[in-house]
Amino acid sequence: MSAPRFSANINTFNACADRYVLSGYGQRLGTDELIQAATQVPGLTGVEVVGMWHVNDGNVEQIRRQITDAGFEVTCVTPDIWASSKWGWGSFSSNDPAIRKAAVQEVKKSMEWAKQLDCKVVDLWFGQDGFDYPFQADFLSAWDRLIEGTIECAEHLPEVNLVIEYKPKEPRTHCFIATVGKTSLFLDRVNKPNVGAMIDVGHALMAYENAAESAALLQYFGNKLFYMHFNDNWRLWDDDMTVGSIHTVEMLELLYWLDRMNYTGWYALDIFPYRENGIRAASESIAWIQGLHNLLDRIGRDRIAQVIASGDAMDASAMLRGALLG
Amino acid sequence: MSAPRFSANINTFNACADRYVLSGYGQRLGTDELIQAATQVPGLTGVEVVGMWHVNDGNVEQIRRQITDAGFEVTCVTPDIWASSKWGWGSFSSNDPAIRKAAVQEVKKSMEWAKQLDCKVVDLWFGQDGFDYPFQADFLSAWDRLIEGTIECAEHLPEVNLVIEYKPKEPRTHCFIATVGKTSLFLDRVNKPNVGAMIDVGHALMAYENAAESAALLQYFGNKLFYMHFNDNWRLWDDDMTVGSIHTVEMLELLYWLDRMNYTGWYALDIFPYRENGIRAASESIAWIQGLHNLLDRIGRDRIAQVIASGDAMDASAMLRGALLG
């Protein structure tokens, strides 16, 4: 069992906006400043970047040097197929073949940048691929197109992993790849060794999933959990809060199962510290994960396994109570 | 496209209880009276029965005659693996091998009764197979056992279909087979031609699924939608209300896609008319489904297909408005 390695999207340190405060609650920074900010987070050794926002054909080598010089690995490149109006009616699943093609192209470019950045992971978040209203979606062609596009990308660079990041909703009221189960169905149909899943903890909470269970299933049925996004919320929306804010016990259960299922990927933060300082928000999140992880060691993995095997909820309660409250 | 055929569990006509009013809000009836009540529901041509509640080794032939004489087909036999305290910690996935064996045996018996009743469908609802508290479940052994038990049953009588009825929660706070996606994963691992899925509309609503999409996916990826349970709710809980109470438009979309995907199974009611007369509740539900189905004809299936293909939500709105409000 190796120690967790922590990453964060460098945009964590930028001003966060919502649909009311479009210019953001904090200060807009350039990529240089974002990387600089990342260096101030204790324990952070990886960073994520977004295609076209932070990295492009012209600057990839320079970004590689900057990030390496700052002491980081690049852990994930996320293609932007959801943040401009042209993707608003879908990316891979758009009714417009030109948009579909452009989206696939965007992903391929991110895969190439990932390779150049010695990064193994490209994040496929199909946030705009879904529907808002009843009688608006042709589910069949949507799934066909999502599968086809993903296969085409997977074959483009087999040495780069694509991770499917599911989410029940937002920005669409319904996203097609919504839950861990649908992700599993999707991975089966894509059927490529370099296509796996990412769990964003907040997305799992929104879907009334126990993220520990979701992680366990993805690993158990094919070792398909390639990456993790950490954050917290109040369960009903993707509030993207710092880790440890709300769900103490569930987070502990997730961390336990990640180790038990031999998850060896990054522990990446995906938080939106709208009104908080990004450096503090990332630092707190890492400190919470680290602290909870240490707590598991103090309790003892064998003892936890025994309690789980017994299925005795009051034994679990007493174990957790002792660990958290002394 | 054939006309929907309607069924209802004969228990629809019995007193419904909840955790406060354990003796039920209405009058307790015997099986004879329940069958008699069913005959008073216009349009009803099928009935469901529950193993051991209504049918057993001793009465199966008599029940067959009674139901046939009353003019009904038996559309589903549901084994009771969730309604007594012995199943409280799980049926197929119980930690106790004797309970697992008993549960499998219960299902096999229901399959045999189904066969004797000329019924093709046995409903596997794993309501008690899940967990209530964190650190209480071993997800891996649970899934293994659910898969194994289902395979054993499927092989017992290949001519009888088993339908997996998923539900996010209740009676456990988390059920293992919770969503359409997890059902799909489960069916893949079981991999038997006589094991498919049932969608209970209320369970899909609770899971923030669009039931139309869930139905379409199950049919598209393997023709695995074998059966349907109809009801309605306020989206957050399995209120088991009559069809048409709340979700007019979504129900319409579901009915459209069932036809489009060539669903030929029964339209069965699974309602809990706690404070309503069961005969009226069933009659209303059928009349709503029939009325919505007719409305689809009046709109025209081709026109609907065009609106969906366009992805234009305001065209959909205008189409529905014209149909519903004139």
Place this chain on the structure above:
Amino acid sequence: MSAPRFSANINTFNACADRYVLSGYGQRLGTDELIQAATQVPGLTGVEVVGMWHVNDGNVEQIRRQITDAGFEVTCVTPDIWASSKWGWGSFSSNDPAIRKAAVQEVKKSMEWAKQLDCKVVDLWFGQDGFDYPFQADFLSAWDRLIEGTIECAEHLPEVNLVIEYKPKEPRTHCFIATVGKTSLFLDRVNKPNVGAMIDVGHALMAYENAAESAALLQYFGNKLFYMHFNDNWRLWDDDMTVGSIHTVEMLELLYWLDRMNYTGWYALDIFPYRENGIRAASESIAWIQGLHNLLDRIGRDRIAQVIASGDAMDASAMLRGALLG
């Protein structure tokens, strides 16, 4: 019972943005163009404007003329105390006295503009007044400040009505004035004749309220329902969809009770047609409200009253089915 009069915020016709697509899905228009767009919506006779966005000290007379010339009344002026980062930690309830003072000043200005625009209503939506994290809020000082600020504004121009627009969350994970009940508590403490409530249908749905019940209570206990915002959603989030998309029956119940409780205010739209044409979205919404309102007439208000008085849900079902499906 008078016919509904329809209004819409002129921003309905502008590009809608979310936290991902900050530049919006559509085209950004100027105030002139927005007013022009409004004239293309059948049945629209009122418009809402936002303070500082559309109206200010320099242009109020010109805006008055433009809007009047276009054939509209101004039905509501909404002060912007939630759309720039300076309000991010609260407006009336901010810990910073300078921000509190500025927010009160902003509202007073909007009241003055309202008066100059012959508009009776100013909308107090305390979207930023709440909290995101546990242990972050002093509820007592927050409520004190909200009450004090509202009283100060109410006394500033007693001939202009302030309407409290409650919402459970967003942009904060928890807003202080969250539900119809808290609104009622707030109005009691403010205790000013020119301070009442607005119901935004989507906010009520998010709060698991029956909007009909919320409207009835506000009217019954003090005639405090001064204004209505119409839209629809999938119940769990403020999706700001067009009216009629999802909740056919509940919308009908709301419209019935508005008439029954002698609501005489405007029927204003508050929708976010992210990916739809704003003119069509507003037109559809009005046509749905009008169509549902007509349906109530066709059913007959007396018959509805009788069904409600009986408490018989199946009578209600049959009545609605007949009306909607013929």
Place this chain on the structure above:
Amino acid sequence: MSAPRFSANINTFNACADRYVLSGYGQRLGTDELIQAATQVPGLTGVEVVGMWHVNDGNVEQIRRQITDAGFEVTCVTPDIWASSKWGWGSFSSNDPAIRKAAVQEVKKSMEWAKQLDCKVVDLWFGQDGFDYPFQADFLSAWDRLIEGTIECAEHLPEVNLVIEYKPKEPRTHCFIATVGKTSLFLDRVNKPNVGAMIDVGHALMAYENAAESAALLQYFGNKLFYMHFNDNWRLWDDDMTVGSIHTVEMLELLYWLDRMNYTGWYALDIFPYRENGIRAASESIAWIQGLHNLLDRIGRDRIAQVIASGDAMDASAMLRGALLG
């Protein structure tokens, strides 16, 4: 600040049933055995009883002696106006005047028993007063009747306190007295010194309330928080789990505010340990509350007050992390 005093309904130790397992998951016990079971829970010094279930005109003196001899105070008597089919269409708000009268009578009797048992609190939970379907409820007469009945009871024995226990839903899909805000409106209209509120933590969670805020508001605006019911859930349903299962941080915030607002009532458990041993479930719940309460002392109330006053969520995070994880 006094130490919390703990109570539990003696039914905690009885078999819990749900709508599937009507005979319950455990063993049915008599009142004697339930009281005996209560003595085995460390820290428990109070018990609740239910009218007619445990106490009646014939046995009240004997029950008083039994409970006193066992070392307990009676902290609450709950009239049963929700657990038999006759209350199914409402108690105080029923359309049937005979039922209304019977319900009021039931409450008065419980008040008398409470007085004889030296108990100050009678719990008014209007679980059956609400509606299930649209167009089923006359909200106005319902509120009138609830208010009238409560006033009549309040005047019956002014020395006994009535506590309104709000809940959004279940057993009705919508209860009239649903939230803390509606409770406040209700208390204002009833306007009796011996009528206050109870917060059931799980009901507050279901309503997306922060229970700490709800408690603070009830105390701040009239010292109306008379009683507390503790339990936990997964936020979307009244799962009635043991304290500490899920919401560690929110429970801590609630306990802090109860002390800060000088709440001096009982800390009563209202849990449904369906599949758990009741004695262990109660013991765990008390140990969690006690442990969290001690943690507040260790952190220091002044420090907490400072963090709250600052509104700094990351300071709050660090404070909690240090306290829970060391």
